[in-house]
Amino acid sequence: MDHRPYFSILIPVFNQTGKMDECIRSVKNQTFTDFEVIFVDDGSTDGSGDMLSAFAKDDDRFRVFTHEKNSSLLAARYTGMQNATGEKIVFLDSDDYLSENALERIHDAFAGQGADIVRFGFVREPSGKEYPPYKTDDPLSAVVEGIIPPAIWKNAYSKEVVKGVLERTNSFYCNMGEDSYLGSILLSNVGSFTAIDDILYHYIDGGMSNSNASLSKEKLHKVLTDVRRSGNGIIEYMSRYCPERKNDAVIMSRRMIRFVLYQYVLGAADDDTARAFIDEFDNEEDADIYRFGNDVLLPARQLIKEGREVHFDFKMEKMIEG
Numbered sequence: 001m002d003h004r005p006y007f008s009i010l011i012p013v014f015n016q017t018g019k020m021d022e023c024i025r026s027v028k029n030q031t032f033t034d035f036e037v038i039f040v041d042d043g044s045t046d047g048s049g050d051m052l053s054a055f056a057k058d059d060d061r062f063r064v065f066t067h068e069k070n071s072s073l074l075a076a077r078y079t080g081m082q083n084a085t086g087e088k089i090v091f092l093d094s095d096d097y098l099s100e101n102a103l104e105r106i107h108d109a110f111a112g113q114g115a116d117i118v119r120f121g122f123v124r125e126p127s128g129k130e131y132p133p134y135k136t137d138d139p140l141s142a143v144v145e146g147i148i149p150p151a152i153w154k155n156a157y158s159k160e161v162v163k164g165v166l167e168r169t170n171s172f173y174c175n176m177g178e179d180s181y182l183g184s185i186l187l188s189n190v191g192s193f194t195a196i197d198d199i200l201y202h203y204i205d206g207g208m209s210n211s212n213a214s215l216s217k218e219k220l221h222k223v224l225t226d227v228r229r230s231g232n233g234i235i236e237y238m239s240r241y242c243p244e245r246k247n248d249a250v251i252m253s254r255r256m257i258r259f260v261l262y263q264y265v266l267g268a269a270d271d272d273t274a275r276a277f278i279d280e281f282d283n284e285e286d287a288d289i290y291r292f293g294n295d296v297l298l299p300a301r302q303l304i305k306e307g308r309e310v311h312f313d314f315k316m317e318k319m320i321e322g
Contacts, residue, residue, distance in 0.1 A: 005061070007035035007103055007156075008086030012076035015046040016094045024055060026097035026202075032104035036086055037062045040079045043070035071171075074178035077152075078171035081162050089162050091153040095204050102200040106156045113194040117187075118156045122201035133195040140187040143180075144248040146255055146317070150183035153201055157186060164189040168241060169233075176223045177230030177256050184234050184252065188242050220264055220277055227256050255317070258292055262312060265297040266304065274301055292317065 009027060013020070027037055039052045041064060049066060056062040065079050081089065088110060092098060102120075109118040119139065121132040134148045139155075142148045165185050174181065231253025238249040261277065268274035278293035300310050300319040310319045 005034050005036045005086045006107060007032075007088050007090055008080075008084035008159075009035055009037045009090045009092050010040070010077060010080030010084060011037060011092050011094055012040050012042055012073055012080065013044060013048050013052060013094045014042045014070065014073075014076075015044045015048055017044075017046045017048050017051050020051070020094050022097045023092065023094055026100065026102075027092070028059065029100045030098070030103045031101050032107050035061060035103060036084075038080045038083055039064045040076040041066045042073070042076040043067045072173040072175050072178070074174040074182065075171045077178070077182060078166075081166055084159070084162065087159055089157045089159060092201075093153060093203075095206075096153070097202045097204075099198075099200045099202070101198075105196060105198050105200060109194055109196050110156070110158075113192075115192045115194040116158050116161050116190040117193055119154060119193060119195040120156070120201065121197060121199040122154055122203050123199050124203050124205050127205065130199050132197045132199070135195070137193070139190075139193060140184060140245070141248070143184060143187065144245075144252050146313075150180045151203075152179055152183045152186060153203075155186075157190075161186060161189045169237065172229060172233070174226045174230055176226040176260070178226075180252060180256055181230040181233050184249070185237055188238070188245065215264055215267055215269065215273070215277075217276065217280060220260070220280060223260055224257065227260055228253075231256050254288065257286075257289055258317060261289060261293050262297060265293060266301055268301075271298075271301070274298065 011023070039055070039062065041049045041052055049064070052064045056064050063083070065083055067076065067079065077091065088106070090103070090106070106118050106120065109115070119133040121130060123130045133154070134142055136142045139148065143150045165182070169185060235246065235249040235253055238245040261281065264277045265274045268277060275298070278290060278297070281290040281293060296317070296319055300312075303310050303319070303321060308321060310321050313320055
């Protein structure tokens with residue numbers, strides 16, 4: 001590609017045949033057209049590779065990179081970052097989509113402010129609830145404190161920020177906690193921020209994916225392996241490159257584990273299973289997680305069973321009724 005596009009849109013894909021029409025349509029209909037799309041087929045087994053090749057054949061702005069075997073969402077994002085040629089990087093999940101003026105508004109914000117990242121709002125579909133960017137001069141601290149979620153698709157990044165991450169880190173297998181890992185490291189490489197209130201990203205909410213009877217201790221262990229790996233990666237990175245943030249990284253890593261237990265306890269098929277999940281943390285190292293499960297999550301589960309509404313405050317790490 002001789003021309004260096006303004007934007008690189010990075011889209012990891014795994015077994016999404018027939019499920020990306022809205023995602024692709026939203027990209028092709030952008031009012032700002034100077035972009036490339038980098039698909040990373042992460043070892044799909046359902047013919048997604050052929051689907052992506054067809055997209056690329058119809059539009060020379062689309063490129064496809066393939067992992068021979070499934071390597072995880074984090075690895076797919078690394079492949080996308082490594083092959084991006086655009087001046088600015090946008091992350092888009094394959095089941096989500098962009099507002100048609102998203103790139104135009106992000107471009108104008110970069111041009112007007114000269115910032116390292118542009119933060120923007122998103123809408124949760126199908127509920128339609130909108131989330132403008134939280135007002136802060138320190139997004140990383142807001143993520144650490146649990147005030148805002150760590151999702152990397154809520155921001156657009158300069159190529160220099162992404163380059164700094166690639167120079168200092170390596171990919172690893174991770175499908176849970178990858179946003180916390182990559183998001184916190186990206187934010188730690190940013191010098192200047194700007195935010196626009198525009199709602200530009202459409203997040204498709206499938207509900208609590210773990211709310212079913214198939215949850216098991218084996219699945220919990222698998223998820224925890226990823227989450228602990230991500231948390232340790234954050235701690236190692238901050239210890240080396242941002243030592244003033246090391247304690248923040250420890251706090252974040254523990255909160256990630258609490259979030260997993262929150263999903264499993266509230267999604268458990270019955271109370272005995274919920275308690276069994278909590279008992280997996282009945283050890284000295286995880287005593288804080290064990291207390292959190294018994295003192296916060298089990299009472300919240302009971303309130304939900306009674307038909308009462310509760311919300312989880314990630315900053316205070318407590319359930320709020322109503």
